[in-house]
Amino acid sequence: MQPDSREIEVAVLVSVGRHPVTGRARRADQDARGVEVALTLPGARVRLLHAGPADDGSEEALRGYLGMGLDRLTRVEQPEGADVVPALAQRLAAAPPQLVIAGSRAERGEGSGLLPYALAEYLGWPLVNGLAEVEGIENGVATLLQALPRGQRRRLQVRLPAIITVDGAAPMARQSAFGPARRARLESCAEVAVMDKALGEWTLMPARKRPKRLKIIKAGSARDRFKAAAAKAEGGGGQLLTDVTPEQGAEAILKLLKEEGVLR
Amino acid sequence: MRENMNDSIRRDPRRAWIARNRLHPEHLSVLAALGEIGGGGAASEWLGPNGVIRRNPHAIGFIGPKGVKRIDRSGTQQGGQAPGQGRQAAQDSRRAVTIEDPAFLVAVVPDMTGGRLSGHDRDLLGLARRLADADPARPGAVLAVIFGEHKDSTLGEAGIDRLLHLEDAAFTGFSPEARLAVLAAVEREFAPHHWLLPDSPLGGADLGRRLALSLDERPATGVWQIEADGEAPLGWRCTARGAAESLDIQRPLPRVALALAECAEPVDETRHSAEPLSLTIEPPRILSRIEDLGQVAVDPAGVALAEAEFILSGGNGVKDWDGFHHAATVLAATEGASRVAVDDGFMARDRQVGATGTWVTARVYMAVGISGAIQHLQGIQRCDKVVTINRDPGCDMIKRADLAVIGDAAEILAALVEQVEQQRAEQHGGVRRDAA
Structure with a gap:
């Protein structure tokens, strides 16, 4: 074992989350999953990076990440309403890690999920989204599993340095321990703040319930409207094979399965 | 008359x-x-x-x-x-619309999951039509950029005026860089007024954010409503979801917008021409830094029933359960069951499909020996294709099915397994011959 040559620098970007029911500050779910991915990576030296204002509520939330088994977190102090992309990008460019892990969307503010993409653009690094697992890192190439819809996985290889984002498909974050969270250090450093002017011009309000889509029935006569309203779910125009041998039936099914591309 | x-x-x-x-x-x-x-x-x-x-x-x-x-x-x-x-x-009631000389273009990049327009894509095209048809004096055209082969024949009916269809091996799998190069070429050549993408993970959400940053635009993400507004730069305002669905952000509509499902009504009154277009300048070949090694075999039994893609579901008509499980393994299908099969103890409770079990969203749902109680049919409402093997030609499941085979379930399943295995053996044989 040569620990030095195999060791890789991993920076995890963490943010202050928001509990969906109470609205209290907490560790953000996707970011915590990102920390979990980093902690389970063999030979990783993990550092946490956060950009945002320094106040009591956010400190509580950030210590939630530290309680997962890390001894320090760097907070780049930025005023409320600042655009954190330039500050984070400069910070990362000054001491570039090999891998940056971030949650795909923040739970506060605009939550547009643009930050990892903006960092990738700024640093010129490749970005992979929707990560499920890091399978391994060898010779500066990471093998990743990307989560596809319907529980499928796709294997990707990306040359480091790279940015990867995690969402709900990544493994659940471990519990945060209170004692280690209190003992760990929260370091602060300053970076020039660029204010986000556009965000200040927009109107933000609590989310309104989206209207439920109505089933619009366009029918000429009352009879058609009644039939549409009372209809059972029917495919319509289905193919019916009667009096066929099992082989012929199986052939027809196989043809459909192949057309749909579900057979591998 | x-x-x-x-x-x-x-x-x-x-x-x-x-x-x-x-x-x-x-x-x-x-x-x-x-x-x-x-x-x-x-x-x-x-x-x-x-x-x-x-x-x-x-x-x-x-x-x-x-x-x-x-x-x-x-x-x-x-x-x-x-x-x-x-x-x-009723079939001919769609009005044919041809836009010869559009005042501007609205570019849409649909996901085309499984080679077809998804519901989300259709909603997005409806939104694009709203933007394009707002001013009858200056009609715009909807340009759809589609990557890879597609099997949808109703592109015009979904509201597409111009179609840029690109087929290349470079666009298969996870290929954001190659796709982005094409979109940049579209931007240079056609300069669309709006770019609309679905905000769906692993589809438009990824590509749209990359596109917006390469165009140096700040996109609106999670857009679910737009309304006309004369003061906004593009003449529209949008309402977007932010902060983990807890905020509504009202802002002028930017050039690049990523919209949620049900952002607008899909087009259903007009039929558009879907005229094919092509790029005059080939987009540059980009050496991708991300290599796609293809999909990984996932244990189908481990996939949650609600999100499984291919379900083999058994009911009261299945007598040979060993054969059924074997067929599911060979076809790599997730197993489901009707309520009768679960109550009789042949399948676990978490495999039950229907109103009282799981509401499934499979692309192909194969029902074996299930007559189709209304609760079961409710549970499979959102499946794309339904295949059924049944003895009774008059049952409700056959009315719902896209392909129904009347016969003995065990025999047909055995024949299907045999054919699939035979085909795999041929493919493997072919590969070995190529390698030799």
Whole structure:
């Protein structure tokens, strides 16, 4: 074992989350999953990076990440309403890690999920989204599993340095321990703040319930409207094979399965 | 009647009464008039110029529901309606729209999951149509950029005016860099007024954010509503979801917008031309820094039933459960069951499909020996294709199915397994021969 040559620098970007029911500050779910991915990576030296204002509520939330088994977190102090992309990008460019892990969307503010993409653009690094697992890192190439819809996985290889984002498909974050969270250090450093002017011009309000889509029935006569309203779910125009041998039936099914591309 | 474009039958009770009453002074004229409406022109009986009754035997009667000519001698005959007329009218009700010289373009990049427009894509195209058709004096055209092969024949009916279809091996799998290069070429060549992408993970959400940053635009993400606003730079305002669905952000609509599902009504009144376009300048080949090694085999039994892509579901008609499990393994399908099979103890409770179990969203749902209780049919409402193997040709599942095979479930499943295994063996043989 040569620990030095195999060791890789991993920076995890963490943010202050928001509990969906109470609205209290907490560790953000996707970011915590990102920390979990980093902690389970063999030979990783993990550092946490956060950009945002320094106040009591956010400190509580950030210590939630530290309680997962890390001894320090760097907070780049930025005023409320600042655009954190330039500050984070400069910070990362000054001491570039090999891998940056971030949650795909923040739970506060605009939550547009643009930050990892903006960092990738700024640093010129490749970005992979929707990560499920890091399978391994060898010779500066990471093998990743990307989560596809319907529980499928796709294997990707990306040359480091790279940015990867995690969402709900990544493994659940471990519990945060209170004692280690209190003992760990929260370091602060300053970076020039660029204010986000556009965000200040927009109107933000609590989310309104989206209207439920109505089933619009366009029918000429009352009879058609009644039939549409009372209809059972029917495919319509289905193919019916009667009096066929099992082989012929199986052939027809196989043809459909192949057309749909579900057979591998 | 035909001028009115309305072919619902209008009954005149008074005329019907006169037609029944042979002693009524207007009886003959009314009969002739009714014959004119129903029988396609010719009256069957009329008073000739010399006072002789003339008859046209061909004009009598109507075509019955089974295609046989019927003659009704009671005198109430009002002429038959050609079968299928009403259905044809319903199909043709879409208005064809061709936009020759568009004032601007609205570019849409649909996901095309499984080679077809998804519901999300259709909603997005509806949104694009709203942007394009806002000003009738300056109609815009909707340009769809589609990567890879597609099997959708209703692209025009979804509201696409111009279609840029790119087929290349470079666009298969996870290829954001190659796709982005094409979109940049589209931007240079067509300079669309708006870019719309679905905000769906691993589809438009990823590509749209990359595109916005490469165009140096700040996109609106999670857009679910737009309204016209004269003060905004592009003439529209949008409402977008932010902060983990807990905020609504109202802002002017930027050039690049990523919209949620149900952001607008899909197009259903018009048919557009979907004219193929091509790029004059080939986009540069980009050496991708991300290599796609293809999909990984996932244990289908471990996939949650609600999100499984291919489900093999068994019901009361399955007698050979070992064969059923073997078929599921060979087909790499996730197993499901109807309530009867679960109650009888053949399958676990978490495998139950239907209103009282799991509501599934599979692309292909294969029901074996399931008659289709209404609760079960509710549970499979959102499946794309339903295949059923059943003994009873009259059951409800067959009405729902896209392909129904009547026969013994065990035999058909065994034949299917055999064919799939045979095919795999041939493929492997081919690969080995190539390698040798």
